[in-house]
Amino acid sequence: MPKGIEGLDKLMKKYGELAEQAAGNSMKKAVGAAVKLVQAEAKMYCPVSAGELRSGIRTVVDTQADKTVGTVYNNVKYGIYVEFGTGPRGEESHSGISPVVNPSYTMSPWWIHESQIDKEVAERYHWFYLDTQDGRFYQCTGQPAQPFMYPALKNNEKRVTRNISNYLAREIRKVCKQ
Template sequence: MGSMQGIDRLIGKLNGLGGDTDRALRTAILQTAKKVQGDAKDLCAVDTGALRNSIQARVENIDGKPAGMVSTGMEYAPYVEFGTGQRGQESPSPPKYDGPLAYRQDWNGNKAQPFLYPAAAMSKAIYPKLVAKQLQKEIKRLEGPG
């Protein structure tokens, strides 16, 4: 993230001038999460539409810092994302899940149909631009009218 260099210094200066950079960053994070959400919905395999409709975006505080979260509560979502059985294990993308998702070798299974990982990857470059845009708005707010 070369374009994010010096951001801590800028944030410190803006906060010192009375800026609300936390709000600006949370806005940029939410905008990015919403972009990931939209892309994930576009990429999601659709049978009934329940999985696609369950994809949510939000901002949470993790260790005191805002973080964008895009998730689905559908219990079968990992099986769609990572595949099942031999076909799932053979699928090249996304990176394999390191949790309790087993690939049974006695079952052909289903190929991975990733939607969350590619959506996040597609939106990776937009985050610095959204942060810059929100910080510019904060600078203009500090400058006042005129």
């Protein structure tokens, strides 16, 4: 019976350790590149008025123990209303939002005091209004969804997975050549 190659187990263990090290160090870079790809597309889809919503699309990559998580987010207060829509109009037209999200829409119109909204914005939407002794009130029936975050993720799902896999494979090959 042939004798095994002396030291093969030790060599294979070393290659495994090097590959793990390369993957660990590279994962944050790979995930960072992936979230930037999704961020760029979200910015492209984002409806723009003053640009605050678009410029508020950010990314972060966190590494904890054995996992790396990339997040594309928007912390502009009204971002969620743009993504999912509001009121009766939001319920009528919310195609393109995440299928795992089930928004609950207010079905009754609501009133917005003139101190809570710019006059130009209210006029752009041609909202019905009432002038009272307490000022002008605009009646709002909501807005249709204008998804920009979810479509950016969904459109890049396969590309992100492929890019991360390719990047890590390249890094592992580099380490194994050392």
